[in-house]
Amino acid sequence: LNRWLNQDLQQTTDDGTVTLFHPDLEQSFHSIEGAKFEAHELYVKRSGFVEKVKSSPTRVLDVGLGLSYNASASIAAWLETEDPKSVWIDSLEIDSELVECYGKQEIPWTKGWASNWLTGIQSLQTSRLNEKGPALTCSLLHPLSKATLIWQVYLCDGSTLDFSHLGGAYDFVWQDPFSPDKNPELWSKEWFTKIKNVMNDDGVLVTYSVARLVKENLSSAGWTYQKMETPGRKRHWLKASPR
């Protein structure tokens, strides 16, 4: 049985949305403050994503698909924008059992999600054409603007991924692996250098972590960053620019 479908691992966060507890890492996928809250407030709103999609085609690198809150919040925001341009989202996920949850049965943690949040995951199709291709893809047409949204999920270790097989030049990075002590390979100077090379100059990375190591590694990879005050209990989030 797929362990992520196990009810016992579910936890309800303060905004009523459900996250999972990772038994091996002894860490939850989201802060208790709210899975949906963080996806929407930080990744979608504070990054500037909503303004960007109104003005130009936009590419997002979603690091750590997890329960797809960040990707689904992005898709919902795009659907709710009146006249958006096209959007392309590449999600990276190392956990094959988690990827298997999509494109199949009803996904337990999405119970109660609004329909715009579900549109993306309900349209995901299994698509392993070759070893380097995405494991899942989804293609949506915006009901008003007729712009397209392409979402691709790569089953891979992001730290060893060869980005030359992907479309490149991202406008946003949703940097959301587990904490630097649990997933050090995705918080290292090498990682931040690697993704800086596939960013547009005016691109934006946002993350929940303001850990000293994260700031130091961003700086030594040539990023500039600023702390952002949050509207919640955790005091700060981080926003970084590759210039």
Ligand SMILES: C[S@@+](CC[C@H](N)C(=O)[O-])C[C@H]1O[C@@H](n2cnc3c(N)ncnc32)[C@H](O)[C@@H]1O
């Ligand atoms: C905190 S969760 C992400 C939550 C997710 N962004 C969401 O919106 O629900 C971190 C995710 O990163 C994945 N991950 C960890 N190490 C990874 C790696 N080296 N490459 C790709 N994904 C990784 C984990 O399996 C986990 O699903």
